[in-house]
Amino acid sequence: MTSRLNGILVVVSFVALAVVAVGAQGPYKGYKAGKALIAHRGASAYAPEHSAAGYTLAIAQGADYVEQDLQVTKDGQLVCLHDLTLERTTNVKDLFPNRSRTLTREGRELTGWHVSDFTLAEIKTLDGGSYFAPTFKGEKVLTFQEAIDLIRGKAGIYPETKAPEVYGSLGFDMEKLVMDVLARNGLDKYGADPKTPVFLQSFSADSLKKMRLKMKVNLPLLFLVTDRDRDVWLTKEKLAEIKTFADGIGPAKGIIAGRPEIVGWAHAAGLSVTPYTFQSDRPVGGMSVADEMRQFLYTFNVDALFTNNPDQFPRK
Ligand code: G3P
Ligand code: CA
DSSP: OHHHHHHHHHHHHHHHHHHHHHHHTSTTOOSSSSOEEEETTTTTTTSOTTSHHHHHHHHHTTOSEEEEEEEEOTTSOEEEOSSSBSTTTSOHHHHOTTOOEEEEETTEEEEEOBGGGSOHHHHTTSOSSTTTOGGGTTOOOOBHHHHHHHHTTTSEEEEEEOSHHHHHHTTOOHHHHHHHHHHHTTOSSTTSOTTSOBOEEESOHHHHHIIIIISOOOSOEEEEEOGGGHHHHOSHHHHHHHTTTOSEEEEBHHHHHHOTHHHHHHHHTTOEEOOBOBOTTSOSTTOOHHHHHHIIIIISOOSEEEESOGGGOOOO
């Protein structure tokens, strides 16, 4: 009798473990149940993007992940900045007035203070907070390592290889730089730190292919898709192709609003869906940002989203 009871307990335990395991491998390769909140450049509706203040606020507002757009300095350091140039979010014009120049970047001429023309030491002299509001004066541009130090154990990280082809043409292997930093932190493998999940993202299919197919990266990968590339990539056939080098798609939100059936196609292909970017300063159709996010999460059934307003994310 006892051995039969033990046998039943073993079977029940096995089934319970299997359910947990399957849950962990769900469409978002999730580390937790439910929809995922990604703080876009931090809590960037309320604090300077990619600043310590913005990342800290995003965590306080319940972000599951905090996003890092990555650029490469002249001396090969990864820094958290959205733009290829420094002038929009720092006081570089004041400190280095003669260092602007015009370069061809991503097929067009770009004039400005290029990140790749400045060493990390020079970038660290800049004020990255005043552009947003005087109260944030003194915020510094963060390195990727500093971002990890700030976020680790409190939320996930969501680094993006920005313009990897540009940095490749300058002699930098951006994907290797990113993975080396993650490896030094013991975060380069899926599930390495359950408190700090890592999701990598890029607009560059080649960057993602390199990581998944050549470097054998097993962290989840998100392929970002612009409005311009919608018809190139978001067909049933192309979604199956995306699945060979990524685990999810990150479409501009207007794509999903126009064709919500893409979410079902992506899920059928085994891809998660994480649209961008939900922000209170650009209301759509008279809706609050919370209502807009609710519609995407619970009517269109996306798995996660990028928002500048983590405090407005509707958990249900
Ligand atoms: O990475 C998701 C979203 O941030 C894409 O847009 O231009 O803000 O990097 P962008
Ligand atoms: Ca981004």
